Amino acid sequence: MKAKAFVKFYCCLIILAGSYFSVSAQDAGAKFGKIEEQELALKSFEADTSAEAVVLSDHAYSHFNFTTGKTQLIFERHTRVKILKKSGYDWANVSIPLYQNNSSKEKVNSIKGFTYNLVDGKLTKDKLETKAVFEEQINEHWSSKKFTMPNVKEGSVVEYSYIIVSDFIYNLRDWEFQTSVPTVWSEYEVQMPQYFDYKFLYNGYHPFHKTGKGGGDSFDLDTNRGVYSWKMKDVPALKEERYITTLDDYRAKIEFELQVVHHPVEGSKTMTGExxxxxxxxxxxxxxxxxxxxxxxxxxxxxxxxxxxxxxxxxxxxxxxxxxxxxxxxxxxxxxxxxxxxxxxxxxxxxxxxxxxxxxxxxxxxxxxxxxxxxxxxxxxxxxxxxxxxxxxxxxxxxxxxxxxxxxxxxxxxxxxxxxxxxxxxxxxxxxxxxxxxxxxxLKPKASYTEFRIGEFAISETGEVKGKTTDSYQGYSALDLRRSILEAGEQKYAEEHNKSAGDYKRSGTVFKDLHSVEKPLELSYEVQVEGNKQQNNLIYLNPMMGQNLKENPFKLKYRYYPVDFAVPIDETLSYRFTLPAGYTLDEKPAPVSIALPNKGGQFLYRVEQQGNVVTLMSKISINKTVFGIEEYPYLKELYDQIVAKQAESIVIKKGEGKTL
The missing domain is CATH 3.10.620.30 (C8orf32 fold)
Incomplete structure (x- = not known):
């Protein structure tokens, strides 16, 4: 009985926005050995000037070979990379993992490569010699074919290709479109026989390349050969930043799961269960x-x-x-x-x-x-x-x-x-x-990352500040701090805590409920700041007392994957400062109340005076655990505002101050 001449495909696709269309085979990447002058002349990558290298093109083609007496899976790859900085030299080091199990194995053939440079305005090329290719045995099942491209320098273009012949016909190779450096063009083609049904699983946030071809099937299909093609262009570098799960969760890639094998004689066999x-x-x-x-x-x-x-x-x-x-x-x-x-x-x-x-x-x-x-x-x-x-x-x-x-x-x-x-x-x-x-x-958190700081301070006429604070840690904040204290030892942690505050001298650190994991953990300690009285009887003081956020944890201008805090965050600080006799608050930071869209979080900050007491309240609340790509600018701006506001000082003046 003949197998059906079609293959069922199931796609789990997560894309940035909108729809995407197929791209014809004529849009394929660069031809081996044909280097464009602009590729060699490139000094930096305009879309990402921090890039150490750029993948100019990366093309792979998987297909099955039935002519050698046994079926084999063939994987052909052609890659071209521009080296922009010395830190990008590692992109000239290539490692090809190969698997073997008993008599079945993968082997690599037809490795070739060139390094291209522009010397005195002329193109030079250095060939990858066979003797530069070596094999490293990793363990019983895995080995690696390795080589380093010759004569690599800043400005070089390296190009290489190879073919992997595999006996593991059920293990169709996955493909990553996105790396740690920008990619101009990435393409994967797969020619599938009519005997295999695959599920396609797409991961990532970068959309497939679009053309003017219009709607229709998401994949390029040649119904005579069963060729499927996925193509992306202008893929940004995937850079690790805080608040993620693992980078692979956000990487643009496609994976394959074999669902059914249709045998012409034995019939169909399901490869995955329920x-x-x-x-x-x-x-x-x-x-x-x-x-x-x-x-x-x-x-x-x-x-x-x-x-x-x-x-x-x-x-x-x-x-x-x-x-x-x-x-x-x-x-x-x-x-x-x-x-x-x-x-x-x-x-x-x-x-x-x-x-x-x-x-x-x-x-x-x-x-x-x-x-x-x-x-x-x-x-x-x-x-x-x-x-x-x-x-x-x-x-x-x-x-x-x-x-x-x-x-x-x-x-x-x-x-x-x-x-x-x-x-x-x-x-x-x-x-x-x-x-x-x-x-x-x-798998959601049953607690938040909660910190609550209370402080009582007295300011002298010389500007010296003395007082005591009690910091309360609950939920995941308590979990983190308990671990840090117990790993260091109570005495050593207290010593480090006392000397880690810069201009703010701490002493007498005491822990409460350190070993009672079901209770909040408290730290009590005394704080002293030397006097900094200025001319004209002015005293300047940052009322955050060293607890201000020093820098924004979000560095990237654009983030191409979500922010995942894992847990909600609640950080509250409430300090009271008693002024010396005859002094009043002359200048203070303007109050702030900033809220994220959709009740995602907020930042509150205010300084007030009542009699001879100045109070500070600062509160950061992050209510959501995951923020989408479109929410990132608001989140980054919120933290910019937090850093700026918490860095501001109050001014205390002898005599009558301004009306605040």
Whole structure:
């Protein structure tokens, strides 16, 4: 029976805005060896003057070869890069990863390359010699073919091409359109046989290239050959900035998942299962579900907890605390156990799956409705819910439902209270591992990053300021600070805290509730600022007392991916300053109240005088955890305003001041 002469395609596309259209094959990138004079003459890249290099063109073509007696997957690549700065020399170092498993392998053929320079107005080119290509064995399955392009200098254009022949015909290579430097042109073509059905997964925020060809199919399709083509131009550099998950979550790329293989004789075979099938297989695995049923080694401990605590919430918290104290995390992320959980329990050390599967089993033994949850951590990347692949997950947490309320628990971190997830787990949704259940749980923070500072200060006639502050940290702020203090040691941290304030001398740092993770953490300390009285009896003082935001965390003028804070932020500062007798407030910063669109956040700031007391209130609230690309300018401007306003000073004057 002949296979059907068509292929079904499913696309998960996230694009910046609007629609995109197909591009004809005639729009392909540069031809090998044909260098344009303007490419060599280029001194800097106008669209990004900070660029150390520019990918002028990057073209790849994947196709299948049926003529060698066995089917092989062929991947051909041609790349051209302009080197603009010495820091971009690394773009002349090429590494080609190759995989092998038993007798099946990948090998690279036809490596060729040239480096082009402009010397005294004339084009010169240096050939990549065969002896400059070498192979490095990484491990049993992976090796790398490497070479460095010759005679590279600032202004060079390097060009190379190669062909990979692969026995792994089901592993169609993914393609990245975006790198750490700008890309002028990137193109990927795939010729698919009629026997394979693929799901296409597009990731990123840069749209595909448009032409005047108009609407219709999103891909360039030659119905006779089954050739699909994806093309982008003017792709900006992907630069790492604060508040992201992992850069790969934002990179413009396309991935392929083989759905069905149509065999002319044997018929069709589905290559991916449904979620319920994947979950059932996981529950029957010796390295996962089977471990949940082996509970004899902790029955006495759980029985003691049930005898001591009456409510399900108390029992849940006590079991969570027991596992945290009993087993230390070895730092390894995994969704599988490495052996029996009893051995982990006895040794007191285990990976994330072992610890949290043990936690789940104990919660079940206590009669609570508990099940594991599959998680992809922030650095591991986001998941596609429509794609049932266990490789997309790398972590386990426990879920408990009490009185229709959901709790997510992680016992790998001794500083995490019950019901609070670590930063790394705040990443989209997690899959509940429960038979005949199709449940995804939002991995959202149950607390904010909250700081509240209260200070009482007295100002002398010489301008000297003395006082005491109490800083309260809650939620994720308390989690971060507790970790910093305990890692450094209380005494050493206090010493560093006392000397880390510049002109603001701190002393007598005291911690409160450092070891009570369910409570706010408090720091109390004294502050002194030497007098800075100026001529004409004026005293200048920044009332933020060293707690002002020194620089905007958002450096990029344009950001091509969202801002992900992970947790809401609430930072409040309330200080009172008692003025010396006969002095009054002469100048003060203008009050500010700035709000982000859609109630995303706000900044409040005001200085007031009541009698001989000057009060300062500064409050930063970030209510949303994720801000889209279109919201970035507002967020950047908000932080510009915060930095500027918190840097302003008040002026205190002897005698009657201005009417403020």
């Amino acid at each position: 979620w319920n099938q994947v979950i059932d297989e996981l529950l029957s695995s010796e390295r996962f579900g089977t471990q949940l049923n082996r509970k004899g080694y902790f029955k006495n401990e759980v029985a003691a907890i049930l005898a001591k605590y009456n409510t399900p919430e108390q029992q849940m918290e006590a079991i969570h605390e027991l596992v945290k104290k009993k087993v230390k995390w070895d730092g390894m992320h995994s969704i599988y156990t490495g052996g029996p959980l009893r051995k982990v329990y006895d040794n007191g050390k285990g990976n994330a799956a072992e610890i949290n599967l043990m936690l789940t089993a104990m919660l079940q033994e206590a009669g609570l409705e508990a099940a594991p949850v599959l998680v992809s951590t922030r650095r591991h990347g986001k998941i596609y819910k429509a794609t049932p692949l266990l490789t997309k997950f790398n972590y386990i947490v426990a879920h408990v439902k009490i009185d229709n309320k959901d709790y997510l628990l992680d016992a790998t971190d001794p500083l995490l209270p019950a019901g609070m997830l670590s930063y790394q787990c705040l990443n989209g949704e997690g899959r509940l591992v429960k038979s005949k259940s199709d449940v995804w749980l939002p």
